[in-house]
Amino acid sequence: MRTFRTHHRFAKIAVLFASIPLLNQVASAQLPPTTLTKPSTPEKAPNADGFIQRWVILEPIGAQGLTEGAVRAEVSKEYFPGQLTIIPHDGDRVTVAGSELVWHAVDTKNYNVNLFHFARSLSKPTSDVLFWAVTTVNATQEMHDVRLAIGSNAASVWWVNGQEVIDIYGDRQTVIDDGVSHRIDLKKGANLIRVAVINGGGATDFCARFLDAHDKPIRGYTVTVGPLATNLP
């Protein structure tokens, strides 16, 4: 029944907002991203449970569909040059379909990154959208046979150092360790983590951490926006 109720509720909300033009954007602009702050330190350790709490996120791009085919189609589009290779910094700008979008560096207070808070605080849409987010994991030594473990609302595709490692689809909630990569190695130094999250409607967020060979969270690294010491926003 959850799916029905969700859709039913949003159908009603959509009807309400349709009768009050621009209320959505106006109301959203008045609500701060209560779980997100600007980074104020050069680097940040994962939290006690190993969750990565620092990301740089691009303002949302319109996108439709949560099925595997629809998500693959959206993610495979080139929205801006170097979308699978760039290391963005806070305030960087890209142009997508004629609109200028801004990358924002954020720290989250929670295990997850609340994209609904993020977009709403910028008066941006939260439904039928695609978010790009990037972070850098700085390892003091090589790490072998680790796994990226993520949850997302809703569908998402993940890359580590340019290699796609996880894809999950459908109208799903952010379940901790929902999607887990094969065993991968992290190199000494900067390792780039990139994600595309596509939301249909309602809440949207994601979480990510690394697990060791025993499926225990890894905390022995730092997180920066861009390589360490080159990128303080």
Place this chain on the structure above:
Amino acid sequence: MKDIVLTTALLSSLAFALDGQIGIHDPSTIVQCDGKYYTYGTGGSSLVSDDGWTWSRGGTLPRRGLAPDVIHLGDRFYVYVAANIGAQPKAAINLISSKSLDPASPDYKWEEGGVVASSDGVEESNAIDPGVFLDPTTGRLWLVYGSYFGFIREVELDPKTGKRLHPNDTPRDLAINCEASDMMYHEGWYYLLATHGSCCRGADSGYNIRVGRSRKVTGPFLDAEGIDMIQGGGKLFIGSESRRIGAGHFGLLDLGEGVQKFSMHWEADLDRGGASVLDIRPLLWQDGWPIAGENMSNGTFEIESVRTGTALELAVEGMPVGGRPVRRPRPPGAPMPSGSPPAPDGIGGPPAGFGGIFAGTGVPIPPQDVNEVAMKWPAGPIDLRLANYLSQAQQKWTVTAMPEAGGYPGSPYFKITLAGTDRTLAASPGLELVVVPAFTGAPEQLWRFDQLADGTWRIMPKSVSGSKTPVALSAIGSSFPTLEKFDALSAKQHWLLKAQ
């Protein structure tokens, strides 16, 4: 997890009998020596196997007798062999021992250890059918023995020599109306297993294995109804089933890592001309009582993770069975079913009947045709994942025995294919999983199924390229399977097989 036993124990009635030469009566506990499995039966017969699945005739013990039992202590194998002295119930149980059970080994040298128990033909005992038990909590060694001429009795042995301790002490009486007794320990309880009913009558044999338990190794052993086995009590453990008649002579085969099996014989396997044959089955536990589990059999299943409740599936885009939901018009004037939720198909007033996305098609929806939905799937190797079970084609797996590929104690290896296709589950280098286009017989495409104590299953590839460590199918996270070293205490490697 207790309820799991009830739901999965019914899985199989057509499991595969052991392969090869498996004719034996009164098999001893199965022991391993230098990688081979051995069991000894009445009349000097023995069976040997490299893998526990395919058996052949073994050597003959220097002492022939009735229903031997064997235990491995230190660097020696101690075999207890009973024989009647003249007519029953005058009998004696003799000890022989050797460092090896392999006749080809230089250590295959039997030494006589003397009589450890006897009956004089007058007393209420028949000193045959020995069962030897090492108490894992104390290190003390015990022997139970006896048949229908009186009591099942218990004496203590010396774990350093295998010989009788305190030979002048009177043996302790434990049970009546049974024979072929043996003991085991599990989570604070001692279990006495003994065979009731008549033996040696082929398909007319009423042999069945029963069990009682006690907090003390010396009893009393009560069944689940509280009846002492010395008063004839005994909870049924396993009796005749399907085309196998008369179950007798329990023997524990503990494979470690929480995987337990047991050996026994059927008085008559109707598929083998009514011969008495060896069998090996999983040993399950429920509410503190042993349960006879099932070996794997052919079938089509949902393979569901106990940890996550999600099902193994080919990582392809699923199509809802019957197509994607559509809103259908409600029949004019049709009443709303009592208690049904409001249909979300209109904003302009109350519904006039039952329609919308809850109404269905009005006719049964056939199973999804894999050949239709598979047209969009890649032809080459495809990854695996876990997802909510939706009865879709990419979630149904056909398990087929591959007896020519060998096996493991009790069962052959199996291939696992996506139902209705040749696409085959395989272990891939790096201890991950992949579905390949077709079965080739490669060892990474052969799978071992062991039913675990809670009735769930451990699923292991025969081998993985580049890995010497045995690994099992494991649910990592909610949505992904992998291969990891088996941990009996983790639900990650416990799987439910739900017949389709």
